[in-house]
Amino acid sequence: MKKLKSSLAAKVAASLLLVVMAVGMLYSAIGIGVMYEKGAYSGNGMVQVQESYLKPWCVSNMYNLMERYRYGELPENLDTISGMGFEIYDEKDRLVYASQGIDDSILKTSPYGFNYPAESVIVNRIRGDINSAVITDGSDGDDHYFAEEPFEKEALEEDLPEETAPAEASASTESPAPTETPAPTDSPAPAETRAPTLEPTAAPEEDTVPDISTFVKRYKMVGYVRNDVDSNSHVGSMLRLLSICYAHRTDFIWVLCGSALLALLCFVFLMAAAGHKTGLEGVQSGFTERAPFDLFTLLIAVAGAICCSIAVEFSYVDSIPLQLVGYGLTCAAGVVLCLWWCMSFAVRLKLHTVLKSCICFRVLVWCWQMLKRLWAFAREVFLGMKLLPRAALVIGGILLVEFFWICVCEGNGGMLFGWFVERLVLVALTVYVLLCMKRLLQAGREISEGNLDYHVDTDRMRGPLKEHGEQLNRITEGMTKAVNERMKSEHFRTELITNVSHDIKTPLTSIINYVDLLEKEEIDNDKAREYLAVLSRQSARLKKLIDDLMEASKASTGNVAVNWERCQLNVLLDQCAGEYAEKLKAAQLELVVTKPEEPVVILADGRHMWRVFDNLLSNICKYALAGTRVYLNLEKAEGKAVVTFRNISASQLNISGDELMERFVRGDSSRSTEGSGLGLSIARSLVQLQKGQLDLTVDGDLFKVTLQFNIAE
């Protein structure tokens, strides 16, 4: 099978077979069509078939003859071709011409035994001598003229009923040979003899009648089929053909079916074999496939159209056999064209190149790609522009379109409505942009207020707005990360200090305890006692240092819980003054407290506040110059509660308040051996923790600490 498919000979044979079958189909189909139309399959006899076929054929043939007569052909010539006899009458019903050998006997008798009433045909003959009528007489202009005249037609129709004369047509199929020869030979003679008689009748009429009808002569033709019909004449061959067709009317069907089946088989084979070639695997594109498919189709279609027109031309040919041959040839050509196209189509289908090989498709694809490239380019240019020119471009474009739109509108309501709709869309867009901007604004505000958890929802934003939103989000993310890391490290540090402190405390406990035990032993050695006292003092100091260190680290990193409650500073001052009354007295200091009558309330954690005051007052006890006054002052200023501690330093303060504040830095290295120096730092951290502010001022020997808190409502 594969071999067969790729064999060229098989393909050619199949194609030829297909063409032959197609022609056969055509012929059989024509035969069937004619036979069916004339009722051969529904019981009509051959004579009936011939008659029903002959009738319209004769009429049309007579029109042809009349036409030729009108253009000046000699009636005698017409006689011989048609195989029909006819008579021509003028409008006064005078016989102008009768075919040769026509007489009543011929008319009345028929070999078939029936009268054939050929339709009378009336034709206008152009003015002029019938005999000498020249082609130029029947020029286009005249022809055109009378054909268009309506009254002529009416007259023609009126004439029809009265002028119709039954004509006996006789056609003999049985005796074609004897009648064949005399007809052509006889016809010229009577035509010549009769011709002169026509002249006198036609000529005077032309001169006497001056109106339009004088330009036109109306003739009537009565036609009949000769009983001695020549088998070579049109009618004769017609009848012969019909009889053959009638005889083979059933064979036609078989031929049609058989050839159709065979043609189909061939077609299927050819379609399957299309593209296969000897010695090559798979489907190969041939010579035809190089041409673009649509161009190829167009060429085939043009060729097909030419075939059709040739076939149509053949339909004008008088001779039926010639017609049939013409049809057959054109049909064969058409089938070949069709087959060519189909095979090429099949090959392309197999290769999937039907669309690809189309010029149209390629052009479309190219256009589409160009459009895409253009769009990408425009987009790139647009996106590459800075925001301002971009916005200007968009707004300018909108304005321009609107301008032209309104110009074009000219007050047209519908179009103005279009403009209105466009405006609505623009307003909606503006509102959208404003909403996005509002969201961004809100985000900016939140972030600037330190709300790092704020997240801008950029899902429904576009372009630069979205970009901005995402950048804001990234800022918060970055900041949150940094803050978290810092918190983590500080927390870690605090944890470390706490743990280390705990670990130090255990051995320290032993040291303190055993020093204490040693002190209780009765030791005579004074030096030993002195040393023990140092140990005792220093271990106590170490203990305090550790506690302070822990507290300082916690307070400065905010690892201290703040239990917010209303705290009356007046009361706190009293309490602290009371607590420290004796210590101050011991340090020979006089405390002067001034405070307003009405209570000053702040929100703070009382224990932390006490710790602050405790640290500050204990510092004062340690470092203030004995015999001086210590001022403790509370006042309200600009919505704030301000507490000031003022005292005179015992030793000279040669550093600034800021330096004093630094951890482990003291006002003076020699000032004290007790305390850690962390007191101030702890106090400041705790104050800050409670949203207050601690400031330190050194003015000569005046040491001043100022606390500020927001007054609670």
Next chain:
Amino acid sequence: MYNILVCDDERDIVSALRIYLEPEGYRVLEAYNGQEALEVLSREQVHLVLLDIMMPKLDGISTIARLRETSNVPVIMLTAKSEDSDKVLGLNIGADDYITKPFNPLEVLARVRSQLRRYMQLGGSAVPAGALTIGGISLDDGSKDVTVDGEPVSLTPTEYEILKLLMNNPGRVFSPREMYKLIWKDEPYGAESTVAVHIRHLREKVEINPAEPRYIKAVWGQGYKIERGKQA
């Protein structure tokens, strides 16, 4: 003779405590972690436990929880953790008192004494009629006697009045001005700190460690109150 269980993973501290406690007439039992402490408790009759919090094997908090299932022996925590949350946790779980390291030996002795007295003597003894009792403090308004953990304390009339006022209203916070008006029956006119001074004196007499009072507490910025004692 009372048996006191001292439990700490630091042997030096245990020895030191033994040195302090034995002269006072207590018998000291030793343990070095929570499990040993529980074993000793199940074996011997113990009247008081001194318990470290951070110990190997079984920590102090868990030990308290376990021993509280069977015993109501007084427990004093010894802890290096000075944070409030640790203290609160210990007290909630069943400790009766706490001492932060490094501790003052005298304070330890005082607290031990206090807990033992409360546990052994006052536990069931009748309180005189008309006497106010808060924790270890009792105040007899009839005889004007004040005792702390059974020890008589001598107070000045003002201190007595202050204590009486506070004990009559346990848990209530009195501002200095209020107290001044109620006790001195006069407007303070800048003498409010006097109250604070008296409170301080009172604390020194009543409290074991005045810096960390158990009963008379300052609510800084508001005033003073007396805690509603646990066994009151």
